[in-house]
Amino acid sequence: MTTIDQQNSEFRIERDSMGELPIPNSAYYGIQTVRAIENFPISGIKPLPTYVDACVIIKKATALTNSELSCIPADIARAIVQAADEVLSGKMRDQFVVDIYQAGAGTSHHMNINEVLSNRALEILGDRKGNYQRVSPNDHVNYGQSTNDVIPTAIRIGGLLALAHTLYPALEEAIASLNNKAIEFQDIVKSGRTHLQDAVPVRLGESFRAWAQILIEHQNRLKLAAEDLTKLGLGGSAAGTGLNTHPQYSDRVAQILSELLSHSLKPAPHLMAAMQSMAPFVNVSGALRNLAQDCVKISHDLRLMDSGPKTGLKEIQLPPVQPGSSIMPGKYNPVMAEMTSMVCFQVMGYDNAIAFAAQAGQLELNVMMPLIAYNLIHSIEILGNTINALTKRCIQGITANSDRCLAYAEGSLALVTALNTHIGYLNAAAVAKESLETGKSLRQIVLERGLMSAEELAKVLNLEQMSAMPTSNP
Structure with a gap:
């Protein structure tokens, strides 16, 4: 040349x-x-x-x-x-x-x-x-380094950085915001729904509190899985034997990394194993997938509860953040919830690819680490950004349509469930069937059939009492 x-x-x-x-x-x-x-x-x-x-x-x-x-x-x-x-x-x-x-x-x-x-x-x-x-x-x-020990260490550190800077803070704010809504909506009674059919009444606030608890449990699972990321194979060099490294290198570099990152890191108990196995990344990715699945469920619940405004449930109002149609004036769509589901589907797909890549290593090396690195860190960051956006642009601005919630709760045939222990399952089923066929209220039919007195019925069909959560003993 x-x-x-x-x-x-x-x-x-x-x-x-x-x-x-x-x-x-x-x-x-x-x-x-x-x-x-x-x-x-x-x-x-x-x-x-x-x-x-x-x-x-x-x-x-x-x-x-x-x-x-x-x-x-x-x-x-x-x-x-x-x-x-x-x-x-x-x-x-x-x-x-x-x-x-x-x-x-x-x-x-x-x-x-x-x-x-x-x-x-x-x-x-x-x-x-x-x-x-x-x-x-x-x-x-x-x-004293090799791609073979640097890259799996970088995936670990990248995952820890992404969790600390993006996903953990997003989960904390989402949990706090959901609990705030739980307090705000605690006295609103709504119809429960199972199989998308009427069920016994619940408190709207408890629905939000349940979502907060779901995220708390996912946060705990993630932190437990992330402990795997703190054990470093750095110092293993090309094949895990530490060739061309100083005898004190792996211990000292882990100490310095711990100081730089303000995180407790240590050499893995077996450097060769830490370089070969992608199991820590599969474990964290699995926890992300699990979180994503419940985030989809929550986002779908929000969309259903906000469906309408005239022909759907419309128990809550999600904050409108942009016009929803290029042709229908005045239409607003639950776009933050929709976006959440799309991102979560992507995270699930990344998890599948990580699993395939993790099992594709041979002997002393897994050559699929670039795919794992991108998919894992990107999953953490887009899921964190999504939860953050959903919290700020949706959850924190939700309002309740309390009258509509109450109307659904009072009109639900599932209220008959409370009568089971008083008039028996078969009698309760007959009352529900007649109510559906005739349009008469449950109260009217029970009184007409002489199954209960008006005073007894008023106590049993008390919506506030029916929807109250049990108090657990400390």
């Missing part, structure tokens, strides 16, 4: 084991990133910012560790750390360009990270980009 004068050109020449390529002088990435760009023009989807953060935090921690252990020169380590801090502050974010569908295990993305930090470190040291004899992406930024 013709040599390019790098002082006067827009390009520099970089070399790897396969040969030479011209690299734009403005680029902080290098030759292996360019090869990946050429090889994988697949989706146009670039790595998630949280995933980049996770990888860069690892590189910062490893540089600090390797400097402390005298494995790389201190001045080079300081330059790598400064470069990492610059990326974490938001600089050079356009330099992470490898498609998410790429080389197995994530080598292309990993080298993209190494090259950007190496080239920026060279600038910090007063040198030129591409002079890898001074600061090497492989020999310095990647000292």
Whole structure:
């Protein structure tokens, strides 16, 4: 290849084991990133910012560790750390360009990270980009590491970051908002429904309190599953044996990462196992799927209860946030609930793909990690963003149509259930059948048949008492 004068050109020449390529002088990435760009023009989807953060935090921690252990020169380590801090502050974010569908295990993305930090470190040291004899992406930024232990560690850290910054706060606010609505609507009685048919009366407030409790339990499941993410395989190097790493490296790098992330992290009990098995990610993804399924249920309930306004239930009013039709004036749709279901379906699909990818590893490596990394972190973030939007743009603005709720509750044939222990199931069924056929009220029929006195009937068919939740003993 013709040599390019790098002082006067827009390009520099970089070399790897396969040969030479011209690299734009403005680029902080290098030759292996360019090869990946050429090889994988697949989706146009670039790595998630949280995933980049996770990888860069690892590189910062490893540089600090390797400097402390005298494995790389201190001045080079300081330059790598400064470069990492610059990326974490938001600089050079356009330099992470490898498609998410790429080389197995994530080598292309990993080298993209190494090259950007190496080239920026060279600038910090007063040198030129591409002079890898001074600061090497492989020999310095990647000292004692391998794609095979860095990427599963980055998935763990990316998952923890996404949970802490996005999903956990969203769940906390959703739970608080649902409980606030539970208090606001506690005295409103509505008809319960099972099989989409009339059922015994319930309190509208308890419906919201139940949803809050469902989210609390999902939050607990997620936190339990996320404990798996705190055990790191970093230090296993290529195959889990720790080849080319300092004996103290895995313990020390876990300590430094714990300090950087304010999270308790530790080396996995068996580094090879931590690098091979994708089970922690499947576990967290399964908890996300479980949460998504109940979020779909809640969003569908909201849509049903708001259906109408004239021909549906219309027990509640979801806040209108945008016009609902391009042709029907005055129409408002439950768009926040609809969006929630769509995102949840995507999370369920991602979970399925993660399960397939997790079982597709062979021997000492799972080469499907790029798919797992994107799907898991993206699932956490879009689910967190969705719950946050649903809370702020829908749940917090819900109002109740108390008169309509009461009318449905008083007109429900399921009130006859309360009569079972007083007149027997068969008599109660006959009363319900006659009411449906004649349009007479349950009270009228019971009195006409002489099954109960008016005083007894008034006590038994007390809606407030029927819909009250049992008090549990502490």
